[in-house]
Amino acid sequence: MRILKFGGTSVGTVESIEQVVKIIGSKKENNQVLGVVFSAMGGVTNKLIEIGALASKGDVEYLNILKTIEERHISAVKSLIAVKNQSATTAKIKGLFNEIEDLLKGITYIKEISNRTMDLLLSFGERLSTQIVTSTLNDRGIKASFIDGRDIIKTDSTFGFAEVDFNKTNSAINDTLNNADLIYCVTGFIGSDQNQVTTTLGRGGSDYTASILGGALNAEVIEIWTDVNGMMTADPRKVKNAFTIPEISYAEAMELSHFGAKVIYPPSLIPAFQKNIPIRILNTFDITDKGTTVSKETIQKSYSITGISSIDDISLVNLQGNGMIGVAGVSAKLFTILADHKISVILISQASSEHSICFAVDPKSSEIVKEILEDGFKLEIQNGEIEQISVQHNLSIIAVVGEGMKASSGTSGKLFSVLGKNGINVIATAQGSSELNISVVIGKKDISKALNAIHETFFQIDGLTLNLFILGPTGLIGKTLLNQIEKQKEHLKKQKNLNLKITGIANTRKMILNPDGVSLQNWEENLIQNGELVNLSEFIDDIQALNLPNSIFIDCTANKDIVQYYAPLLNSNISIVTPNKVANSSSFAEYETLRNITTKRNVKFLYETNVGAGLPVINTLQGLINSGDTIIKIEAVLSGTLSFIFNTFDVGQKFVDVVKDAKAQGYTEPDPREDLSGMDVARKILILARETGINLEIQDVTINPLLSDEAMQAANVEEFYKVLEKENPLFEALIENAQKNGEKLRFIAKLENGKASIGLDKVDKNHPFYSLSGSENIVSYTTERYFHNPLVVKGPGAGAEVTAMGVFADIISLSSFLA
Numbered sequence: 082m083r084i085l086k087f088g089g090t091s092v093g094t095v096e097s098i099e100q101v102v103k104i105i106g107s108k109k110e111n112n113q114v115l116g117v118v119f120s121a122m123g124g125v126t127n128k129l130i131e132i133g134a135l136a137s138k139g140d141v142e143y144l145n146i147l148k149t150i151e152e153r154h155i156s157a158v159k160s161l162i163a164v165k166n167q168s169a170t171t172a173k174i175k176g177l178f179n180e181i182e183d184l185l186k187g188i189t190y191i192k193e194i195s196n197r198t199m200d201l202l203l204s205f206g207e208r209l210s211t212q213i214v215t216s217t218l219n220d221r222g223i224k225a226s227f228i229d230g231r232d233i234i235k236t237d238s239t240f241g242f243a244e245v246d247f248n249k250t251n252s253a254i255n256d257t258l259n260n261a262d263l264i265y266c267v268t269g270f271i272g273s274d275q276n277q278v279t280t281t282l283g284r285g286g287s288d289y290t291a292s293i294l295g296g297a298l299n300a301e302v303i304e305i306w307t308d309v310n311g312m313m314t315a316d317p318r319k320v321k322n323a324f325t326i327p328e329i330s331y332a333e334a335m336e337l338s339h340f341g342a343k344v345i346y347p348p349s350l351i352p353a354f355q356k357n358i359p360i361r362i363l364n365t366f367d368i369t370d371k372g373t374t375v376s377k378e379t380i381q382k383s384y385s386i387t388g389i390s391s392i393d394d395i396s397l398v399n400l401q402g403n404g405m406i407g408v409a410g411v412s413a414k415l416f417t418i419l420a421d422h423k424i425s426v427i428l429i430s431q432a433s434s435e436h437s438i439c440f441a442v443d444p445k446s447s448e449i450v451k452e453i454l455e456d457g458f459k460l461e462i463q464n465g466e467i468e469q470i471s472v473q474h475n476l477s478i479i480a481v482v483g484e485g486m487k488a489s490s491g492t493s494g495k496l497f498s499v500l501g502k503n504g505i506n507v508i509a510t511a512q513g514s515s516e517l518n519i520s521v522v523i524g525k526k527d528i529s530k531a532l533n534a535i536h537e538t539f540f541q542i543d544g545l546t547l548n549l550f551i552l553g554p555t556g557l558i559g560k561t562l563l564n565q566i567e568k569q570k571e572h573l574k575k576q577k578n579l580n581l582k583i584t585g586i587a588n589t590r591k592m593i594l595n596p597d598g599v600s601l602q603n604w605e606e607n608l609i610q611n612g613e614l615v616n617l618s619e620f621i622d623d624i625q626a627l628n629l630p631n632s633i634f635i636d637c638t639a640n641k642d643i644v645q646y647y648a649p650l651l652n653s654n655i656s657i658v659t660p661n662k663v664a665n666s667s668s669f670a671e672y673e674t675l676r677n678i679t680t681k682r683n684v685k686f687l688y689e690t691n692v693g694a695g696l697p698v699i700n701t702l703q704g705l706i707n708s709g710d711t712i713i714k715i716e717a718v719l720s721g722t723l724s725f726i727f728n729t730f731d732v733g734q735k736f737v738d739v740v741k742d743a744k745a746q747g748y749t750e751p752d753p754r755e756d757l758s759g760m761d762v763a764r765k766i767l768i769l770a771r772e773t774g775i776n777l778e779i780q781d782v783t784i785n786p787l788l789s790d791e792a793m794q795a796a797n798v799e800e801f802y803k804v805l806e807k808e809n810p811l812f813e814a815l816i817e818n819a820q821k822n823g824e825k826l827r828f829i830a831k832l833e834n835g836k837a838s839i840g841l842d843k844v845d846k847n848h849p850f851y852s853l854s855g856s857e858n859i860v861s862y863t864t865e866r867y868f869h870n871p872l873v874v875k876g877p878g879a880g881a882e883v884t885a886m887g888v889f890a891d892i893i894s895l896s897s898f899l900a
């Protein structure tokens with residue numbers, strides 16, 4: 082035989098009751114008793130509590146509310162039951178409402194409502210709903226019999242949380258539910274004491290009724306029908322990728338529900354569990370779903386944890402002082418005080434130094450907890466053995482639960498690592514020695530970020546999602562990067578289970594932020610038409626406020642003002658990837674600050690494209706240094722623009738046209754004077770110098786200028802071009818001269834003996850830099866290990882595709898760090 086239980090939403094509307102009737106009809110097998118337990122129609126119990134309170138204050142508003150409840154039930158009868166069968170049921174329902182009205186009138190007279198009276202008032206919810214479903218079943222030709230729970234569930238007289246007398250209850254159940262031809266419809270939640278006074282069973286009461294019935298009748302299975310697809314790996318309102326846990330052990334279900342997963346209340350299922358009856362949690366509104374099966378066996382699972390649950394709002398109470406060390410009985414006293422005041426403790430943590438105990442409670446009880454402890458430990462506080470009791474608010478608990486933890490190491494390592502990488506501070510932690518649960522207390526503002534990051538780490542069904550925020554998406558590099566991402570997205574999803582989500586984009590005027598991802602189709606139009614007007618600091622504030630896991634800020638501008646935001650972003654554990662050289666070439670103090678933050682916070686700042694665009698210039702240098710090599714000399718051509726210009730410019734040509742061409746090819750900085758002045762190269766050699774550990778400032782780089790003062794001081798790019806045109810003979814002479822000697826012009830950067838210099842040079846065909854073509858860069862590292870033959874990196878060192886590729890590669894490398 083089996084027991085079914087339908088919750089409040091399942092009997093909440095005419096449509097849902099139709100669905101319930103369908104399910105019950107399909108479950109009835111021949112010669113098997115079928116017991117079905119019902120909750121009150123959704124929302125009715127709360128309304129009854131409300132009207133009870135109103136009546137006890139003498140507020141007649143309760144009459145109006147009662148009327149709407151009555152109308153809801155009567156109209157359900159009218160819709161569900163054929164007219165010829167309606168009157169008997171309607172009469173029963175009306176009778177029940179008359180009783181409620183009398184009861185409430187009594188309450189208004191005595192102006193108080195005891196737990197005992199409240200139990201009677203609440204009992205009507207289940208009695209009404211069960212009556213309606215029973216009549217509906219009979220109306221549809223399914224023989225059903227109404228059972229008032231008070232006739233079979235026998236309890237003591239603890240109103241509100243009555244204790245069941247199993248001897249009496251079990252025999253009453255077996256005496257009553259004994260006709261295999263019938264479906265027994267039983268009111269959940271309610272019972273009666275030895276004087277037949279109505280009682281209720283407390284939290285999860287209807288589940289409890291089903292469990293008691295199942296246990297008494299040795300059911301094969303208990304089905305808890307609700308409005309979700311079973312227990313999920315996390316709260317689906319907070320974690321979009323949460324999924325149903327197909328099988329779970331009773332102990333796991335207990336842990337999850339203790340920390341907030343509300344689908345069932347497992348303690349109420351103990352009678353079923355004592356008899357090893359599996360419990361299935363199913364969805365009335367999605368009958369094809371398999372839901373969750375709770376059973377005693379530990380099931381081999383695909384993941385190291387089973388689920389994550391959380392309590393959004395808790396307070397942490399801290400009791401500490403030197404007087405606690407080595408003194409037996411402090412914690413005994415503490416928990417006795419709490420128990421005496423019926424304070425329920427959600428989590429306890431004590432450091433082995435025994436200097437402090439902290440515990441989590443519902444914020445509503447935190448004030449009273451402080452008071453009773455200050456009172457209870459008055460003497461110890463006066464003597465200075467215990468400090469003032471402190472209470473921290475606005476905290477949340479996350480519990481990672483699973484039997485799988487016992488068998489595998491590394492669960493807590495993984496948990497703390499993912500929290501750390503996302504900059505989530507763990508305030509307290511507790512792990513039961515059963516190894517079934519690790520709980521962490523964190524700031525409330527981080528709850529959603531933490532749940533998502535943890536879920537992603539432990540249940541990598543949907544892979545890792547990176548939240549990308551791109552500044553300057555309409556610029557050359559930004560746009561190219563977006564194109565590359567768009568083209569590669571599917572592949573990364575398939576091959577690496579990596580989701581690249583463009584969560585925010587902003588240019589100088591507008592931004593779009595969307596936690597679900599900005600579509601890469603028509604994003605430009607969308608930005609223009611629907612983007613919000615912003616300034617830089619608002620964009621940064623919004624990114625921080627979103628507080629999403631695995632956030633990466635990608636600065637594709639050459640902007641100088643943005644640099645001030647790098648530190649705050651890194652401090653919020655948002656990684657930065659950028660081709661923008663400004664931060665790394667600003668003051669050494671700033672450079673160092675950023676490094677210190679990345680070390681302290683374990684957050685990444687990646688900038689391979691600062692030097693040589695996509696060429697592995699910085700990674701190579703870091704590899705040499707990190708592996709203990711010593712850099713003796715760096716010689717390099719670091720400007721794609723200048724390389725292109727001197728590879729292209731010829732006698733008879735206009736130098737300015739070649740410069741314009743370099744810009745058109747996407748090699749130059751937004752302002753090409755940055756390249757021609759040598760400033761761009763100076764920045765790059767400065768960055769390389771700093772990478773090798775040399776403390777230099779930009780003014781320490783010796784620049785042998787290529788441009789005349791007049792060209793350098795031109796008011797704008799157009800003026801600059803005019804000066805270049807005027808000075809064409811100078812450039813022509815330079816190239817002519819070189820060609821005459823079979824030489825090439827190269828703008829070379831050098832770092833040696835702690836000194837950096839840059840300037841135009843001529844090289845003959847024996848020089849390794851002679852053979853560059855197009856926009857090629859070359860970097861030659863002479864080190865202790867690469868002494869006779871330097872290590873050389875060479876290739877195109879500017880241009881949209883190769884730069885965007887370098888930025889893209891940095892993003893991908895972050896994915897293995899964050900995973």
Ligand SMILES: NC(=O)c1ccc[n+]([C@@H]2O[C@H](COP(=O)([O-])OP(=O)(O)OC[C@H]3O[C@@H](n4cnc5c(N)ncnc54)[C@H](O)[C@@H]3O)[C@@H](O)[C@H]2O)c1
Nearest residue numbers: 553555556557558588589638639640660661751879880884
């Ligand atoms: N072009 C290359 O070959 C190359 C190679 C390596 C590195 N870089 C670096 O890449 C960066 C971008 O270069 P680019 O060629 O794409 O330049 P670009 O001028 O085409 O793009 C820069 C974009 O940034 C935007 N921008 C500037 N300030 C902004 C702000 N405050 N907020 C939002 N957006 C802002 C601009 O509107 C522009 O759209 C530069 O730092 C450059 O040094 C470029």
Ligand SMILES: N[C@@H](CCO)C(=O)O
Nearest residue numbers: 720721722749750879
């Ligand atoms: N303007 C730069 C881009 C690469 O940093 C160059 O020409 O090298």
Ligand code: NA
Nearest residue numbers: 689692694696
């Ligand atoms: Na590079």
